[in-house]
Amino acid sequence: MPTATAPADPLATPVARLPGVGPERAFQLDRLELRTVGDLLLHRPRRHEDRRQFRPIAQLEKGEAALTRGRIVAQGVKRFARGRTSVFEIILDDGSARLHCRWWNLPFMERYFAVGDDVLVFGKPLSLRPRTMDHPETEVVVNDAEGQLHLNRIVPVYPLTEGLPQRWMRGLLWRVTHNFAAGVPEPQPTPPGLPSRADAIRLLHLPERLEDIEIARQRLALDEFVELQLAMQKRRRAWEARATALPCSGTNLLMRSFLERLPFKLTTAQTKVLREIRADLGARHPMRRLLQGDVGAGKTVVAACAALMAIESGRSVALMDPTDILAEQHYSTFRRWLEPLGIEVHLLTGSRKTTSNRKTKPSQPQSPPLFIGTHALLEENFAPENLGLVIIDEQHKFGVAQRERLLRKGRYPHLLVMTATPIPRTLGLTLYGDLDVSVIDQLPAGRGRLRTHVRTADTVPKVITFIREQLAQGRQAYVVYPRVDDEKLAAGVKAVTVETEKLRTALAPFRVGALHGRLKAAEKESVMAAFRANELQVLVTTTVIEVGVDVANATVMLIENAEQFGLAQLHQLRGRIGRGTHDSHCILLSNADTPEAHERLKVLAETNDGFKVAEADLLLRGPGELLGRDQSGLPNLRFGDLARDLALVEQARALASQCIATPTPV
Ligand code: ADP
Numbered sequence: 001m002p003t004a005t006a007p008a009d010p011l012a013t014p015v016a017r018l019p020g021v022g023p024e025r026a027f028q029l030d031r032l033e034l035r036t037v038g039d040l041l042l043h044r045p046r047r048h049e050d051r052r053q054f055r056p057i058a059q060l061e062k063g064e065a066a067l068t069r070g071r072i073v074a075q076g077v078k079r080f081a082r083g084r085t086s087v088f089e090i091i092l093d094d095g096s097a098r099l100h101c102r103w104w105n106l107p108f109m110e111r112y113f114a115v116g117d118d119v120l121v122f123g124k125p126l127s128l129r130p131r132t133m134d135h136p137e138t139e140v141v142v143n144d145a146e147g148q149l150h151l152n153r154i155v156p157v158y159p160l161t162e163g164l165p166q167r168w169m170r171g172l173l174w175r176v177t178h179n180f181a182a183g184v185p186e187p188q189p190t191p192p193g194l195p196s197r198a199d200a201i202r203l204l205h206l207p208e209r210l211e212d213i214e215i216a217r218q219r220l221a222l223d224e225f226v227e228l229q230l231a232m233q234k235r236r237r238a239w240e241a242r243a244t245a246l247p248c249s250g251t252n253l254l255m256r257s258f259l260e261r262l263p264f265k266l267t268t269a270q271t272k273v274l275r276e277i278r279a280d281l282g283a284r285h286p287m288r289r290l291l292q293g294d295v296g297a298g299k300t301v302v303a304a305c306a307a308l309m310a311i312e313s314g315r316s317v318a319l320m321d322p323t324d325i326l327a328e329q330h331y332s333t334f335r336r337w338l339e340p341l342g343i344e345v346h347l348l349t350g351s352r353k354t355t356s357n358r359k360t361k362p363s364q365p366q367s368p369p370l371f372i373g374t375h376a377l378l379e380e381n382f383a384p385e386n387l388g389l390v391i392i393d394e395q396h397k398f399g400v401a402q403r404e405r406l407l408r409k410g411r412y413p414h415l416l417v418m419t420a421t422p423i424p425r426t427l428g429l430t431l432y433g434d435l436d437v438s439v440i441d442q443l444p445a446g447r448g449r450l451r452t453h454v455r456t457a458d459t460v461p462k463v464i465t466f467i468r469e470q471l472a473q474g475r476q477a478y479v480v481y482p483r484v485d486d487e488k489l490a491a492g493v494k495a496v497t498v499e500t501e502k503l504r505t506a507l508a509p510f511r512v513g514a515l516h517g518r519l520k521a522a523e524k525e526s527v528m529a530a531f532r533a534n535e536l537q538v539l540v541t542t543t544v545i546e547v548g549v550d551v552a553n554a555t556v557m558l559i560e561n562a563e564q565f566g567l568a569q570l571h572q573l574r575g576r577i578g579r580g581t582h583d584s585h586c587i588l589l590s591n592a593d594t595p596e597a598h599e600r601l602k603v604l605a606e607t608n609d610g611f612k613v614a615e616a617d618l619l620l621r622g623p624g625e626l627l628g629r630d631q632s633g634l635p636n637l638r639f640g641d642l643a644r645d646l647a648l649v650e651q652a653r654a655l656a657s658q659c660i661a662t663p664t665p666v
């Protein structure tokens with residue numbers, strides 16, 4: 001137990017010290033992670049209710065959430081199905097009409113109400129004849145000393161936990177705000193036009209005008225963003241202070257012959273990005289750069305050029321990929337590109353370690369090697385000599401911690417992270433604010449058109465005919481089934497297996513193969529190799545091919561149950577086609593019966609621009625879904641909204657830079 005003296009910081013006062021908070025209540029608050037006064041002050045209301053006026057019951061609209069008020073004229077519990085189902089109902093009357101409020105299978109609700117009670121109700125009527133709401137939020141009006149706190153004003157409604165009444169919580173927050181909000185310190189100089197943090201907290205819990213609520217949210221969100229930006233900028237500063245870069249900008253000795261042998265010319269965008277990278281690799285501090293480029297923009301060859309620069313400068317390079325399939329693909333591409341230049345390429349995945357033994361080789365002077373691998377590169381036994389450059393492909397599939405871990409394999413190596421998920425700016429600044437950004441904003445010329453079609457499942461026979469036509473012209477196709485969740489893995493694999501059999505029959509004599517996460521690495525590799533060699537014309541698969549896979553002759557992608565994917569993910573998937581000179585077609589089959597789901601998919605039919613797709617996805621599904629559940633770098637924000645707060649994030653970035661530039665006392 002801590003000592004009984006009050007802590008120096010009033011905000012650190014444990015909740016149990018507050019008048020009216022006994023052990024039972026303290027325990028309940030703890031379940032909400034509310035342990036100190038400071039925690040309480042930041043307990044964000046779920047919503048606010050304007051209790052200065054109520055919607056008369058007669059004016060309630062079906063399906064529209066509204067606040068109303070009435071007296072209980074009758075109440076009771078009914079049971080059905082031999083007592084297994086029950087419904088508790090109260091009937092309210094406000095003089096204009098009656099309202100039935102029902103709770104299913106919560107018979108104990110009866111205890112909280114009595115005929116004659118004056119009750120506030122918030123909910124959506126599900127019908128108007130009779131006027132009925134199921135499971136509305138309610139609060140019985142009590143005319144005690146605190147009564148005015150809960151009526152005739154804008155009232156916060158807080159998240160609760162079992163046993164905690166809303167009225168009690170509101171009373172507590174009211175007292176705590178009055179007694180402690182003034183003591184909330186200002187984390188940085190208050191920007192003009194904004195309330196102080198203390199005022200924002202007061203407005204959050206005791207708003208006088210409806211506008212106050214958003215003003216308070218924005219101010220508190222700004223503080224959250226400033227904190228994140230400060231942490232990022234400090235991390236970068238510390239890194240720069242400690243780290244002197246290894247010169248890695250190369251000699252051009254290998255580069256020239258590499259570019260000459262390449263079967264294509266770099267695009268203007270690729271060249272521009274390479275110039276930025278070369279400047280970084282020769283600068284005083286190690287490079288920390290994010291390379292963004294839409295699917296198929298040609299990031300791999302840029303990575304190869306960066307690797308060459310480091311290798312020319314006598315440093316080894318590590319390239320990390322999120323999947324075995326992608327690592328294998330890169331291994332074969334980079335061997336094709338770099339081995340003729342006398343550069344060794346090694347592959348390290350969970351299942352395979354392909355390392356030629358240099359010690360037994362003749363002692364001719366050799367270039368340092370390139371290591372390609374998956375998470376296996378993070379393991380301890382991977383200890384490259386003289387690591388000059390770390391490249392991480394599909395960066396959004398890794399967390400910041402993994403990135404740092406790979407960097408620690410060298411002495412401040414340069415870092416290039418790449419991503420095809422176009423990150424909307426708000427997210428980019430928040431997740432990658434410590435990185436410089438290069439963008440490949442141009443696709444290589446001569447690509448065929450990629451069109452996306454949204455179809456309902458009953459068109460499958462037509463789609464199959466279409467695929468046959470494409471195969472007959474020598475093209476190849478992917479057929480994709482929804483992401484297989486761990487717990488549903490078996491079912492998902494079955495779907496792939498069963499559908500593969502069906503497609504074999506439907507598409508004979510074309511050859512159909514199956515590829516999914518449950519296959520052993522060697523099997524995956526041989527299926528992928530067969531598809532690449534066009535020994536298989538059709539690949540039935542899951543999202544294992546989502547990132548990176550590059551087979552230019554594949555021009556058709558059929559995605560089943562497309563409504564189950566996020567837009568950004570579908571965009572990534574369709575990025576597997578449209579990589580050659582032939583026109584490509586992505587067909588999204590959806591059984592979604594809601595117009596919203598259909599509208600959502602139509603975004604893809606309307607644009608091939610990954611940024612637009614990502615923006616739409618961010619708004620529709622939020623940052624967690626956009627980045628995928630593998631993303632571990634997402635901050636926990638209470639007030640900030642990464643989908644909408646771009647202006648605040650930018651302001652926070654500027655404020656953080658100011659703070660760092662002018663070290664203030666305190
Ligand atoms: P991503 O940016 O999605 O990683 P890749 O690097 O896999 O894209 O490139 C897609 C395809 O485009 C590859 O087959 C690659 O060889 C090819 N490519 C890259 N740059 C060019 C270019 N400048 N001209 C023509 N083809 C290119």
Ligand code: MG
Nearest residue numbers: 299300393548
């Ligand atoms: Mg790629």
